[in-house]
Amino acid sequence: MMAFRLLSTVHPPGGNEDVFLAINKNKTRVPDDKANCLVFLSAMTNVTEYKLDPVYDYDWIVAVKLAGGDFSGLVDKKRGTVVEVSEPFYDEENKNANIIYNAIRKGFQS
DSSP states (O other): OOOOOOOOOOTTTTTTHHHHHHHTTTTOOOOOOOOOOEEEEEOSBBTTTBBOOSOOOSSSEEEEEESSSBTTTTTTTTTTTEOOOSSSSOTTTTTTHHHHHHHHHHTTTT
């Protein structure tokens, strides 16, 4: 079963580095949170110096590219996947939403 919780976007004073530190060091989780999938949406174009590697053992991590760029090293392929969606994010056929949904489901198919 997939469990989700939406985190509001936070822009800490340290910028992108602090965002990754907060996620990786488990500072974004709420006590008794049951989420088992992390979905990370980013419009960054250069993430080569960052890695999504949270100490919390999410079952699956999906990194969503909103503005292109190289996300190939952002997520360990054993723990998750990277997908790209184009603007506008919402479209009449829900293509972008389906791309993200299918990427999430990929981690929970047996």
